[in-house]
Amino acid sequence: MPQHRPAPIGKHATTGKVIEPMAPSVNAKRLSNRADIEKWLLRNCKWTLGRECTPQEKGDVLVMIRGR
Amino acid sequence: MNRKTKWAVALLALSAIGQPMWVTQSFAATKIFPPITDAAYQKECGSCHMAYPPELLPARSWNRVLGSLQDHFGDSAQLDAATQQRIRDYLVAHAADNAQNEHAFAIVHSLRANETPLRITATPYIAGIHSAVLDPLWGGNPRPKTLAECGVCHLQVQNGNFTMRKFTVTDEAFRSNHLD
Numbered sequence: 404m405p406q407h408r409p410a411p412i413g414k415h416a417t418t419g420k421v422i423e424p425m426a427p428s429v430n431a432k433r434l435s436n437r438a439d440i441e442k443w444l445l446r447n448c449k450w451t452l453g454r455e456c457t458p459q460e461k462g463d464v465l466v467m468i469r470g471r
Numbered sequence: 472m473n474r475k476t477k478w479a480v481a482l483l484a485l486s487a488i489g490q491p492m493w494v495t496q497s498f499a500a501t502k503i504f505p506p507i508t509d510a511a512y513q514k515e516c517g518s519c520h521m522a523y524p525p526e527l528l529p530a531r532s533w534n535r536v537l538g539s540l541q542d543h544f545g546d547s548a549q550l551d552a553a554t555q556q557r558i559r560d561y562l563v564a565h566a567a568d569n570a571q572n573e574h575a576f577a578i579v580h581s582l583r584a585n586e587t588p589l590r591i592t593a594t595p596y597i598a599g600i601h602s603a604v605l606d607p608l609w610g611g612n613p614r615p616k617t618l619a620e621c622g623v624c625h626l627q628v629q630n631g632n633f634t635m636r637k638f639t640v641t642d643e644a645f646r647s648n649h650l651d
Binding site: 415417418419420422438442445446447449450 | 518519520521541544545546547548549550551615616617619620623
Protein backbone atom coordinates (compact mmCIF):
# COMPACT_ATOMS: atom_id res chain seq x y z
CA MET A 404 0.00 0.00 0.00
CA PRO A 405 1.45 3.38 -0.94
CA GLN A 406 2.41 5.71 1.89
CA HIS A 407 -0.07 8.61 1.89
CA ARG A 408 2.08 11.14 3.63
CA PRO A 409 0.64 14.63 3.86
CA ALA A 410 2.30 16.82 1.27
CA PRO A 411 4.24 19.66 2.91
CA ILE A 412 1.89 22.16 1.32
CA GLY A 413 -1.48 21.44 -0.24
CA LYS A 414 -3.84 23.21 -2.57
CA HIS A 415 -7.60 23.69 -2.50
CA ALA A 416 -9.00 21.51 -5.29
CA THR A 417 -11.27 24.21 -6.70
CA THR A 418 -9.76 27.56 -5.90
CA GLY A 419 -6.10 26.60 -5.94
CA LYS A 420 -5.49 28.38 -2.65
CA VAL A 421 -2.40 27.16 -0.86
CA ILE A 422 -3.26 25.08 2.23
CA GLU A 423 -0.68 24.78 4.99
CA PRO A 424 0.32 21.23 6.02
CA MET A 425 -2.38 19.21 7.79
CA ALA A 426 -0.12 17.03 9.93
CA PRO A 427 0.46 18.32 13.48
CA SER A 428 4.01 16.96 13.29
CA VAL A 429 4.79 19.58 10.63
CA ASN A 430 2.29 22.30 11.52
CA ALA A 431 1.77 22.78 15.27
CA LYS A 432 -1.42 24.79 14.73
CA ARG A 433 -3.29 21.75 13.39
CA LEU A 434 -5.73 19.87 15.65
CA SER A 435 -5.20 22.45 18.38
CA ASN A 436 -8.67 24.01 18.41
CA ARG A 437 -11.66 21.86 19.31
CA ALA A 438 -14.20 24.09 17.54
CA ASP A 439 -12.18 24.02 14.33
CA ILE A 440 -11.91 20.23 14.43
CA GLU A 441 -15.67 19.87 14.92
CA LYS A 442 -16.39 22.37 12.14
CA TRP A 443 -14.24 20.64 9.56
CA LEU A 444 -15.38 17.13 10.52
CA LEU A 445 -18.99 18.26 10.12
CA ARG A 446 -18.34 19.86 6.73
CA ASN A 447 -16.13 17.15 5.33
CA CYS A 448 -18.25 14.22 6.54
CA LYS A 449 -21.33 15.76 4.97
CA TRP A 450 -19.49 16.39 1.74
CA THR A 451 -17.89 12.95 1.62
CA LEU A 452 -20.62 10.70 3.03
CA GLY A 453 -23.71 12.90 2.79
CA ARG A 454 -24.18 12.61 6.57
CA GLU A 455 -22.45 13.39 9.83
CA CYS A 456 -19.77 10.95 10.93
CA THR A 457 -20.16 8.63 13.89
CA PRO A 458 -17.85 9.26 16.87
CA GLN A 459 -15.89 6.15 15.84
CA GLU A 460 -15.36 7.53 12.32
CA LYS A 461 -14.31 10.95 13.61
CA GLY A 462 -11.84 9.30 15.96
CA ASP A 463 -10.40 7.22 13.14
CA VAL A 464 -9.77 10.32 11.04
CA LEU A 465 -8.11 12.14 13.95
CA VAL A 466 -5.88 9.18 14.75
CA MET A 467 -4.89 8.98 11.08
CA ILE A 468 -3.97 12.66 10.86
CA ARG A 469 -2.16 12.63 14.22
CA GLY A 470 -0.06 9.71 13.08
CA ARG A 471 1.31 11.57 10.09
CA MET B 472 -45.05 86.89 -11.04
CA ASN B 473 -44.96 86.54 -14.77
CA ARG B 474 -44.77 83.27 -16.56
CA LYS B 475 -41.00 83.38 -17.12
CA THR B 476 -40.23 84.04 -13.46
CA LYS B 477 -42.51 81.19 -12.41
CA TRP B 478 -40.57 78.82 -14.65
CA ALA B 479 -37.26 80.04 -13.28
CA VAL B 480 -38.42 79.52 -9.70
CA ALA B 481 -39.72 76.07 -10.53
CA LEU B 482 -36.44 75.09 -12.18
CA LEU B 483 -34.43 76.41 -9.25
CA ALA B 484 -36.53 74.43 -6.81
CA LEU B 485 -36.16 71.31 -8.92
CA SER B 486 -32.40 71.59 -9.16
CA ALA B 487 -32.19 71.98 -5.39
CA ILE B 488 -34.33 69.00 -4.40
CA GLY B 489 -33.95 66.89 -7.53
CA GLN B 490 -30.22 66.43 -7.01
CA PRO B 491 -29.51 62.69 -6.98
CA MET B 492 -27.89 61.62 -3.71
CA TRP B 493 -24.79 60.18 -5.34
CA VAL B 494 -23.77 63.46 -6.91
CA THR B 495 -23.20 65.00 -3.51
CA GLN B 496 -21.33 61.97 -2.12
CA SER B 497 -17.64 61.67 -2.79
CA PHE B 498 -16.55 58.38 -4.26
CA ALA B 499 -12.97 57.22 -4.21
CA ALA B 500 -11.69 56.10 -7.62
CA THR B 501 -9.32 53.56 -6.15
CA LYS B 502 -8.78 49.89 -6.72
CA ILE B 503 -7.21 49.62 -3.29
CA PHE B 504 -9.84 48.36 -0.88
CA PRO B 505 -9.63 48.77 2.89
CA PRO B 506 -8.07 45.83 4.73
CA ILE B 507 -10.38 43.14 6.11
CA THR B 508 -11.06 44.08 9.71
CA ASP B 509 -13.21 41.15 10.79
CA ALA B 510 -11.11 38.28 12.14
CA ALA B 511 -13.94 35.74 11.83
CA TYR B 512 -14.47 36.56 8.15
CA GLN B 513 -10.73 36.38 7.48
CA LYS B 514 -10.41 33.04 9.24
CA GLU B 515 -13.59 31.23 8.20
CA CYS B 516 -13.80 32.35 4.59
CA GLY B 517 -10.09 32.84 4.02
CA SER B 518 -9.13 29.24 4.71
CA CYS B 519 -10.38 27.92 1.35
CA HIS B 520 -10.03 31.04 -0.79
CA MET B 521 -8.92 34.60 -0.44
CA ALA B 522 -11.23 36.63 1.82
CA TYR B 523 -12.58 38.89 -0.89
CA PRO B 524 -13.10 42.57 -0.15
CA PRO B 525 -16.81 42.91 0.77
CA GLU B 526 -16.96 45.95 -1.54
CA LEU B 527 -17.00 43.57 -4.54
CA LEU B 528 -20.59 42.31 -4.13
CA PRO B 529 -23.86 44.01 -3.21
CA ALA B 530 -25.46 43.26 0.15
CA ARG B 531 -28.15 41.08 -1.45
CA SER B 532 -25.45 38.83 -2.89
CA TRP B 533 -23.68 38.46 0.45
CA ASN B 534 -27.00 37.57 2.04
CA ARG B 535 -27.51 34.90 -0.60
CA VAL B 536 -23.98 33.52 -0.10
CA LEU B 537 -24.40 33.41 3.68
CA GLY B 538 -27.81 31.78 3.26
CA SER B 539 -26.47 28.89 1.20
CA LEU B 540 -23.26 27.85 2.96
CA GLN B 541 -24.36 24.18 3.08
CA ASP B 542 -23.71 24.11 -0.67
CA HIS B 543 -21.04 26.72 -1.28
CA PHE B 544 -20.07 26.11 -4.93
CA GLY B 545 -20.21 22.38 -4.28
CA ASP B 546 -18.50 22.38 -0.87
CA SER B 547 -20.02 22.59 2.57
CA ALA B 548 -18.89 25.81 4.26
CA GLN B 549 -21.32 25.41 7.14
CA LEU B 550 -20.76 27.68 10.14
CA ASP B 551 -22.30 27.91 13.58
CA ALA B 552 -25.19 30.37 13.69
CA ALA B 553 -23.40 33.05 15.71
CA THR B 554 -20.32 33.17 13.48
CA GLN B 555 -22.49 33.14 10.39
CA GLN B 556 -24.50 36.14 11.62
CA ARG B 557 -21.35 38.05 12.56
CA ILE B 558 -19.80 37.51 9.14
CA ARG B 559 -23.06 38.40 7.41
CA ASP B 560 -23.27 41.68 9.34
CA TYR B 561 -19.69 42.57 8.45
CA LEU B 562 -20.10 41.80 4.75
CA VAL B 563 -23.40 43.64 4.44
CA ALA B 564 -22.05 46.69 6.26
CA HIS B 565 -19.15 46.93 3.80
CA ALA B 566 -20.98 45.67 0.70
CA ALA B 567 -20.67 47.37 -2.67
CA ASP B 568 -23.93 49.27 -2.28
CA ASN B 569 -22.78 50.60 1.10
CA ALA B 570 -19.25 51.55 0.00
CA GLN B 571 -17.97 54.92 -1.15
CA ASN B 572 -15.94 53.51 -3.99
CA GLU B 573 -16.34 54.09 -7.72
CA HIS B 574 -15.61 50.51 -8.63
CA ALA B 575 -18.08 49.22 -6.05
CA PHE B 576 -20.58 51.69 -7.51
CA ALA B 577 -19.88 50.35 -11.01
CA ILE B 578 -20.36 46.76 -9.80
CA VAL B 579 -23.75 47.58 -8.29
CA HIS B 580 -24.93 49.52 -11.33
CA SER B 581 -23.81 46.88 -13.81
CA LEU B 582 -26.41 44.58 -12.23
CA ARG B 583 -30.13 44.60 -12.86
CA ALA B 584 -32.34 44.98 -9.82
CA ASN B 585 -33.45 41.35 -10.04
CA GLU B 586 -29.93 39.95 -10.37
CA THR B 587 -28.20 38.54 -7.28
CA PRO B 588 -24.99 36.87 -8.39
CA LEU B 589 -23.11 34.55 -6.04
CA ARG B 590 -19.82 35.04 -7.83
CA ILE B 591 -17.89 38.29 -7.99
CA THR B 592 -16.83 37.37 -11.51
CA ALA B 593 -20.50 37.02 -12.52
CA THR B 594 -21.13 40.75 -12.06
CA PRO B 595 -21.01 42.33 -15.53
CA TYR B 596 -18.51 45.01 -14.52
CA ILE B 597 -15.97 42.52 -13.15
CA ALA B 598 -16.66 40.00 -15.91
CA GLY B 599 -16.09 42.74 -18.48
CA ILE B 600 -12.76 43.79 -17.00
CA HIS B 601 -11.63 40.16 -17.01
CA SER B 602 -13.14 39.21 -20.36
CA ALA B 603 -9.77 38.41 -21.93
CA VAL B 604 -8.80 36.06 -19.10
CA LEU B 605 -12.30 34.52 -18.99
CA ASP B 606 -12.13 33.82 -22.72
CA PRO B 607 -11.47 30.07 -23.20
CA LEU B 608 -9.19 31.02 -26.07
CA TRP B 609 -7.05 33.28 -23.85
CA GLY B 610 -3.48 32.51 -24.76
CA GLY B 611 -1.79 34.86 -22.30
CA ASN B 612 0.18 34.04 -19.23
CA PRO B 613 -0.68 33.22 -16.48
CA ARG B 614 -3.65 31.17 -17.49
CA PRO B 615 -5.59 30.67 -14.26
CA LYS B 616 -7.77 27.59 -13.86
CA THR B 617 -10.34 29.72 -12.07
CA LEU B 618 -10.62 33.36 -11.13
CA ALA B 619 -11.14 32.43 -7.48
CA GLU B 620 -7.64 33.36 -6.43
CA CYS B 621 -7.18 37.01 -7.37
CA GLY B 622 -3.56 36.81 -6.25
CA VAL B 623 -2.54 34.76 -9.29
CA CYS B 624 -2.50 38.03 -11.25
CA HIS B 625 -3.02 40.76 -8.64
CA LEU B 626 0.27 40.46 -6.86
CA GLN B 627 -0.50 42.77 -3.93
CA VAL B 628 -4.05 41.65 -3.36
CA GLN B 629 -3.34 40.64 0.23
CA ASN B 630 -3.32 44.39 0.93
CA GLY B 631 -6.63 44.85 -0.91
CA ASN B 632 -4.64 46.31 -3.80
CA PHE B 633 -5.98 45.39 -7.23
CA THR B 634 -3.86 47.90 -9.17
CA MET B 635 -0.81 45.68 -9.62
CA ARG B 636 -1.39 42.94 -12.12
CA LYS B 637 0.74 40.38 -13.76
CA PHE B 638 -0.09 39.02 -17.12
CA THR B 639 1.37 39.08 -20.53
CA VAL B 640 -0.58 39.48 -23.73
CA THR B 641 1.19 38.11 -26.73
CA ASP B 642 0.57 39.28 -30.25
CA GLU B 643 -1.00 35.91 -30.88
CA ALA B 644 -3.83 36.72 -28.48
CA PHE B 645 -4.86 39.50 -30.83
CA ARG B 646 -4.62 37.51 -34.05
CA SER B 647 -8.14 36.45 -34.79
CA ASN B 648 -7.39 33.44 -36.97
CA HIS B 649 -9.49 31.33 -34.63
CA LEU B 650 -12.49 33.50 -35.56
CA ASP B 651 -12.24 32.90 -39.32
